[in-house]
Amino acid sequence: MGIQITPSILNADFAALGAEVARIPSADWVHVDVMDNHFVPNLTFGPTMVEALARSTDLPLDAHLMIADPDRHAPTYAEAGCGSVTFHVEAAAAPVRLAREIRAAGARASMALRPATPVEPYEDLLPELDMLLLMTVEPGFGGQKFLDLVLPKIRRARALMEKHGVETWLQVDGGVSLETIERCAEAGADVFVAGSAVYSADDPDAMVEALRAAAEAAG
Ligand code: DX5
Ligand code: ZN
Secondary structure, three states: OOOEEEEEHHHOOHHHHHHHHHOOOOOOOEEEEEEEOOOOOOEOOOHHHHHHHHHHOOOOEEEEEEOOOHHHHHHHHHHOOOOEEEEEOOOOOOHHHHHHHHHHOOOEEEEEEOOOOOOHHHHHHHHHOOEEEEEOOOOOOOOOOOOHHHHHHHHHHHHHHHHHOOOOEEEEEOOOOOOOHHHHHHHOOOEEEEOHHHHOOOOHHHHHHHHHHHHHHHO
């Protein structure tokens, strides 16, 4: 599939989300951060808002669910029109069943790991997943500093994907910018979430293209 850039709207203007998404036509996906004030200490929006956003853009939505009990709620986001739905393994009771339910609801199934969660226990799940998200900050807020300590895990995850011969995409999220994206691409990531780097730029769409060029040069 190659390099993909998925800007996060977490740091966009929530009062004008449709217009904010229209500022990034070069994006491959729009990353929507769903937070419930339980799994993370922050609150954003739920399926009704996501469904409205899906109707407002031709870009596919990449939902990142930072919520408790994703087993109950995640398929709703596939039904709301998201092309990809990511749940956190730390919150999931039955990740294999959940990934299958997301796929059955018509979305790509993706699983996220917090920075301190190891990837090795989940290597046998890779064929069940369309994407693995490795968080490069503790989830909850935009604008945090990139955690270099996750880079070795990105390398190990890429090696496990090669070992299993799977097509699973490898996404990184948190602190990704022109300063850090090359390190992620070199380590083996191919899908890049960038929130504040895109929405604090004077020209967000030009930043999407700059991030893509930097990752392609390094990957
Ligand atoms: C953080 C979210 C991220 C966030 C990234 O918990 O999952 O998607 O929006 O924002 P930046 O790129 O500013 O770290
Ligand atoms: Zn996210």
